[in-house]
Amino acid sequence: MKLAICSGSFDPITNGHIDIIKRAAKMFDRLIVLVSVNYKKASTFTSGERVAMIERVLAELDLPNVSVDMYDGLLVNYAKQVGATALVRGLRAVTDFEYEFQMALTNKKLCGDVETIFLTTSSEYMFLSSSIVKQVVHFGGSITDFVPACIYEDIIKKLK
16 A cells, blocks of 8 residues: 655645645545644644644545644654655745755655655646735735635634
């Protein structure tokens, strides 16, 4: 059975993230959406809140081979613990590639048995990030096209 991990901060999860998750779910027997800590960013939502939002989104998507978990440590260590063979990373633009390529090479050096798979985002989500969602809410704009309806109110309540 091929197990992959799609990790990120998901602060909050966006339709761009969901696009990558749905496509990756078709490629692997099992996919774990892993909420991880990004020490470069101050999180708006707690890890528990992010997991809960993702669980609600996944429940609506009918993706029985996808689960969610959280981890605070090296991604390759988690991959070894759960027996994953691949890490799925979404790429929006060239600016993402440099960082993601560096991380992929680092992960390969730390654990040669785990491959990194890059999926380019669908063109309709190339601009979208969690930071953009937070900024739009801050300035009173609508995020209805950016996030799943089932978590919209949670995001608005937290950010306003």
